Amino acid sequence: MESKFDPSVVDAWEQGVAGLRKSRKRRWIILGVVTALVVAPAAAGVLPPVPYLPALALLVLAAAVTIRYGYAAHLRCPNCGKPPAGSWNRLPLQDVDYCTHCLYWLRNPRGR
Numbered sequence: 001m002e003s004k005f006d007p008s009v010v011d012a013w014e015q016g017v018a019g020l021r022k023s024r025k026r027r028w029i030i031l032g033v034v035t036a037l038v039v040a041p042a043a044a045g046v047l048p049p050v051p052y053l054p055a056l057a058l059l060v061l062a063a064a065v066t067i068r069y070g071y072a073a074h075l076r077c078p079n080c081g082k083p084p085a086g087s088w089n090r091l092p093l094q095d096v097d098y099c100t101h102c103l104y105w106l107r108n109p110r111g112r
C-alpha cells in the first residue's frame, strides 16, 4: 500500500490539532481555577482536610488525565474519520505523521 498526499487533508489536520491545543489550554486554566476554589475551604479551615483533600486530589488527577489524554477521542483523520493511530501509539500528538487506516499523510512529508 502506498501513502497518499492531499494538501486539504494536511490543512484540516493542522487546524484540528491547533483547535485541540487551544481548547486543551483553556481546560487547564479552568482546572487550575476550579482546583484553587475547591481547595480554599479546607485551606481556610472551614472543612476538615481529611478526607476532603485526598478525595479532591483524586478528582483533580482524573480530570488532568482526561485533559492530557482525552484528545484521541476527538481528533480524527480528516479523510476517513477514524483516530489516525492505534491506542498505544497516539502519543505524542505531534509525532503522528500519517493515518494508519487510509495512509493519508497528516503532515506535509516534505516539511514546510
Ligand SMILES: [Zn+2]
Residues within 6 Å of the ligand: 077, 078, 079, 080, 081, 082, 084, 099, 100, 101, 102, 103, 104
Ligand atoms: Zn484516515
